[in-house]
Amino acid sequence: MALVMNHEALNEFLERAFPQIAGQVRVETLDDMQLTARLMVSEQHLRPGGTISGPAMFALADVTIYLAILARIGEVALAVTTNATIDFMRKPEAGCDLLAECRILKLGRILAVGDVLIRSEGAEEPVARCSMTYSIPPKR
């Protein structure tokens, strides 16, 4: 499906609409097949012991899939997550950013489905896998 926003437009949208997230997450690359977003890991994402918290990875997956949908339907739409499944598979590397790669598998009239693999930057094995369904409100 054709893209209607590029990665710069998505980052500008993030700064305007979600300023508290814009300092943490940034779209790195975007093409027809895949969007890659970076979580700039800082103290607020860590659990005691230095590991990245599950909710921080969930939040990264959520915003990544959301942005990949907006790249295809534009920022007018008010999509909301209806279902999310996440598998935590490995411990992230300490002191590394996370990179989330998203594919949109379905973009229907009312539902969209995407999945994400999250890796520590520079690592090959994924730390988490997530799939989400978004409900897309009817056009006015």
Next chain:
Amino acid sequence: MALVMNHEALNEFLERAFPQIAGQVRVETLDDMQLTARLMVSEQHLRPGGTISGPAMFALADVTIYLAILARIGEVALAVTTNATIDFMRKPEAGCDLLAECRILKLGRILAVGDVLIRSEGAEEPVARCSMTYSIPPKR
């Protein structure tokens, strides 16, 4: 399964081990069948427009199931979430705390499964439903 910690011991554990969460979440009630936890909703849990964010609800479900497991195996164990599925079903009431009710459905030697219904305080219809699997490390 018999409880080895009561709700006060769980709240003390939370303050000691997860001080950043202890100010947000509190165990309200606990018996053999169910643990109820409260998310004291504040600015940090909100999205633009005043709705509670998905990651905040995910984090509430996660800590609630974690505490319900610890209530049965004690705080020595280092359980980690391996899988989580969450359905976001309704918009939470503005300006209300969230209450999460957890059941432990399985507590095996290596895996535990629990589920949670989250409601706005005073409301009957659930805003979210979540189930999670925890991996329980072997005893040393």
Next chain:
Amino acid sequence: MALVMNHEALNEFLERAFPQIAGQVRVETLDDMQLTARLMVSEQHLRPGGTISGPAMFALADVTIYLAILARIGEVALAVTTNATIDFMRKPEAGCDLLAECRILKLGRILAVGDVLIRSEGAEEPVARCSMTYSIPPKR
């Protein structure tokens, strides 16, 4: 939400619309809160070793939630499963039917969510837990 079909009407519907399933699954009880369905376990549901197969339990959960939705919206609707999550938690008892208890957690205009606990007849501990989302087509 008020019921528009009782358990006999659901069983008649099953025989008429899904004759191949009607011989395997039967609605036992139905009220505002819960629908209970029975899987009459036979050779076709078993794996080598005599255990009930995962797909057989998935199919039971699927038809149980479907019938609980129809009980509320009537058999005119053509609801389809869009998402399903199942946790297999224990081995079913050999030679026992399975009982599936379903709650409808949300019945919206376009999406419905239900969950199910499956037990071996006479056993207390659940063998599986499942939640599903159904898409409900618009009324003509």
Next chain:
Amino acid sequence: MALVMNHEALNEFLERAFPQIAGQVRVETLDDMQLTARLMVSEQHLRPGGTISGPAMFALADVTIYLAILARIGEVALAVTTNATIDFMRKPEAGCDLLAECRILKLGRILAVGDVLIRSEGAEEPVARCSMTYSIPPKR
């Protein structure tokens, strides 16, 4: 991770251990990255109206991930599904076989995670997406 069984050995295993499934599912290709399996669609997989049933797609995903794990650990192991999530995204093409492509995302000492995309043969868009966790019993 290195393969210890090739696709012919997997098909032979299927015929020997699961004769009732061997007539329905066949491994087509296998390499380090991916296993592809075919569901030879027949009457037994169809719902009224000719669409392939959800449980038939669930069963295909289940056996595909199971075989991809065995390809890496050998047929001695008795792996069991503990969690499965499936998204049904499109209606399969009538009269077409289904092809399931599986990646193993984690193969740990006690848990393995894989995901699957299912397509109608010759089609590009996936009809379903599934991820599963398997529990791997300790070696004796």
